[in-house]
Amino acid sequence: MQTYYSDLLVIGAGLAGERVAVEAAQEGFDVTCLSIVPARRSHSSAAQGGMQAALGNCAKGEGDNVDVHFGDTVRGSDWGCDQEVARLFADAAPIEMRRLAHWGVPWNRVVPGKSFYFKGGEKFEKEEKEEKRGLITARSFGGTAKWRTCYTSDGTGHAVMCTMDNRCAELGIDVFDRKEAISLIHDGDKCTGAVVRCLRTGELEVFLSKATAICTGGFGRIYKATTNAVICDGGGHIIAHDTGVVPIGNPEAIQFHPTGIVPTDILVTEGCRGDGGTLLDVNEERFMNIYEPEKAELASRDVVSRWMTHHMREGKGVKSAYGEHLWLDIRHLGDKHISTKLREVDEICHHFLNVDPRKQLIPVRPTQHYTMAGVRTNKDGAVYGLKGLFSAGEAACWDMHGFNRLGGNSLAETVVAGGIIGVKIVEFLKGYETDFKTALVADAVKKQQDRIENLRSGANGKENVYKVREEMQDALMEGCFVFRNDAGLKKCIDTLQGTLEKARNVGLVSDGLGANHELAAALKIEGQVKLGLCIAKAALERTESRGSHNREDYTARDDQNWLNRTLAYWREGADMPELQYEEATPHYEIPPGDRGYGGGTIIEADKAEIEAKTIKK
Amino acid sequence: MSRQLEFDIFRYNPQDKGSVPHMQTFVLDETENMTLFIALNRLREEQDPGLIFDFCCRAGICGACAMVVNGKPRLACQTKTVDLPSQITLLPLPVYQLIGDLSVDTGSWFREMYQTTESWIHTNKTFDPTALEERMENEVAEQIYELERCIECGCCVAACGTARLRDDFLGAAALNRVARFVVDPRDQRTDRDYFEVIGNDEGIFGCMGLLGCEDVCPKGLPLQNQLGFLRRKMGITAIKEIFRK
Ligand SMILES: Cc1cc2nc3c(=O)[nH]c(=O)nc-3n(C[C@H](O)[C@H](O)[C@H](O)COP(=O)(O)OP(=O)(O)OC[C@H]3O[C@@H](n4cnc5c(N)ncnc54)[C@H](O)[C@@H]3O)c2cc1C
Ligand code: SF4
Ligand code: SF4
Ligand code: FES
DSSP states (O other), X not given: OOEEEEEEEEEOOSHHHHXXXXXXXXXXXXXXXXXXXXXXXXXXXGOOXXXXXXXXXXXXXXXXXXXXXXXXXXXXXTXXXXXXXXXXXXXXXXXXXXXXXXXXXXXXXXXXXXXXXXXXXXXXXXXXXXXXXXXXXXXXXXXXXXXXXXXXTTOHHHHHHHHHHHHHHHHTOEEEOSEEEEEEEEOSSBEEEEEEEETTTOOEEEEEEEEEEEOOOOOGGGSSSBSXXXXXXXXXXXXXXXXXXXXXXXXXXXXXXXXXXXXXXXXXXXXXXXXXXXXXXXXXXXXXXXXXTTTXXXXXXXXXXXXXXXXXXXXXXXXXXXXXXXXXXXXXXXXXXXXXXXXXXXXXXXXXXXXXXXXXXXXXXXXXXXXXXEEEBOTTSBBXXXXXXXXXXXXXXXXXXXXXXXXXXXXXXXXXXXXXXXXXXXXXXXXXXXXXXXXXXXXXXXXXXXXXXXXXHTSSOOBOHHHHHHHHHHHHXXXXXXXXXXXXXXXXXXXXXXXXXXXXXXXOSSOOOSSOHHHHHHHHHHHXXXXXXXXXXXXXXXXXOBTTBOBTTBOSEEHHHHOEEEEXXXXXXXXXXXXXXXXXXXXXXXXXXXXXXXXXXXXXXXHHHHHHHBOOO | OOOEEEEEEEEOOTTSTTOOOEEEEEEEEOOTTOBHHHHHHHIIIIIOTTOOOOOSSSSSSSOTTEEEETXXXXXXXXXXXXXXXXXXXXXXXXXXXXXXXXXXXXXXXXXXXXXXXXXXXXXXXXXXXXXXXXXXXXXXXXXXXXXXXXXXXXXXXXXXXXXXXXTTOOXXXXXXXXXXXXXXXXXXXXXXXHHHHHSSTTTGGXXXXXXXXXXXXXXXXXXXXXXXXXXXXXXXXXHXXXXXX
């Protein structure tokens, strides 16, 4: 058996993982990164819009500063975030963007002079100052008071990912692709590495390390309709949760985006609606103006997703071979606008739908988009429950997003958190010694070998992994999607418990040899169903509506009872998660209040309690 | 009535001792807006779970799914079946090491390329977290980005006659990578430094200029211009080198 040693093992080589790796390698530590795909194919490279940092260079960003960014982030989270963490994030973001520029990111820059921009389909003029020429510029994004989103044309994630991966190559970091971690090596107290399946040969390998960081991104793929890449399947969450001592933070906090295209659920940008696009139903009639007379299509992501779902439930959806959907209409924006400002949308329509958006409608539906849920860490990125285990990026619940993540804040989180947590890992590694117990390692490997053998031989049963997966995805789409209610959630839990049983009885149809995909799917299906059950159970218990978690039967945000974070544990041998709660934030810089959008009522928290926890400046 | 599609797919699993390379035929009913991503996943889930192929973003942005479709290297995820005849032949990309069926090891190839071309900014400046960023003209930034759009799908290399003949040839993607750093003012390397990497037959002088590469690049990168640009630049450097000796 191939065994590798390093000071730091980073599972996941997206932006968060590689940023952590760079920090440790710069300090002279020996770092290994693992990834299912070549690092640059990580989902980070799919982000087009940009990343937030309060640089305040461009005209519409004037007066911006880290306090305003902090405020937007806290309000965006619907007061579900850890304010200490949001503060760390907002303060460090500008420095991190400049560092990226130093490493090679070709950020778009300020061009002095007059230019036009569109807002709600209307044309406005702005003027950039000469003194700001050549500094990093920014664009507008939902939920922000200022233009704060740094970008490189329509490929921010791609450009930053290239630069980060180049930096890894420069530092000589071992980045192994086609390696999938399938379990952690731990003794219930500390983590000392991982058992890994090589996706070239199918062989098992052992990676031992003093510290391990889980940076495996989101787990959107447990939903049927998701904008996420096919590798965003929760592998990292599963191996952490599987230890029985690591909790998933806020599993019920899942974000949905209004406009994924049908059938492939690829995202078309919010810009379509921002620039004046409309949503139509089966009769090609507008409906958002009925539900939200004021903001109509321009209401926030969650609100639009909700009304779209409602409208389809009313029987106004368009039937298709891939399920129901609605239409996005941008025909009236005209050829010039579409081929310049919405170039990427034009290309997606052409490549994936054979649709010319100048003449035809675009089929869309609300789609899973982001997981605020994640491996729970403290503000240093240290995972609850296991010493030597850290987590960063979308995989983690660090928790600066609370119950709703703002556009542009997650890509920024990957590098900002990666930097901060990287420093903390370096502090941890300095002066830390550990021992690798051979029996523990052999045990961990044996357990995985047995699992694989049983799946191959069908010793547990003959359930088809793809059918089981579909059952799980359907159950979550039904019960844990945009709208949630008591009956739906109970039914979802019921179904998923049956699915869990089936997941435990999966057997392979193929031989499972080499780079076999069926085996990879089978190895994580039980863990995925468990994640689903955590979402459903936590959503059932949380009898309020906060951010993306929306209860039809409890529409108010209940600060009296629910100003807290869910921690979902899965104890060994259990059939349901165990839920615990902790305070959302150790203190308030901004006491709970109205978000300023999305409407809804608030059941206020005890004034004295909040007062006692508020920092006076 | 929807069409019946017939897929002829290359099969070989090097990890299975009994496996021999062969073509296998699958039949599938076409559905609306079907892409090869949808079709291949359906084949795997419904007909043969042992089928090996790669997808990641399934949105034409990551480069994972390149394969030879009816004779041409392209991204499977952004290939619609309506644009193809009902007879579809799928082969893995040539040049790269085969992992199984339609999956090839582009990852190792590109990692090696980063090391050969030293694919990072070379500078002796250190980062100062308290200072403003160094200024750059937006035009320059856009020019760099234009060359950085490569998704490392490997199509250009697979379509290149030289790369198929000699496995030490750097290929269009690598040469484009070098061009990206040549235009970046932050990189302090000189033409002579670059000459040492690409001023030979494995590099720019091995390219025959037939441009199979640009024709297949799914991102429409201006490979022809870049190859021409580097050839001129390196030609001049070569002459200077001769006089230095
Ligand atoms: C379509 C789309 C557009 C977006 N646009 C924006 C935007 O404009 N702005 C913004 O702020 N955010 C955006 N986001 C969100 C943002 O892109 C992600 O949150 C962020 O990139 C996540 O980065 P990460 O490093 O945490 O994980 P990822 O980039 O997803 O990387 C995960 C890594 O883990 C590896 N991995 C996974 N499981 C395992 C395992 N078991 N073993 C080994 N390796 C493993 C993967 O191979 C990969 O390398 C967008 C998201 C989507 C889906
Ligand atoms: S132009 Fe050069 S790099 Fe491109 S295909 Fe021809 S020989 Fe290969
Ligand atoms: S240059 Fe084009 S064809 Fe070649 S690897 Fe890059 S994106 Fe693919
Ligand atoms: S799967 Fe990413 S480009 Fe096709």
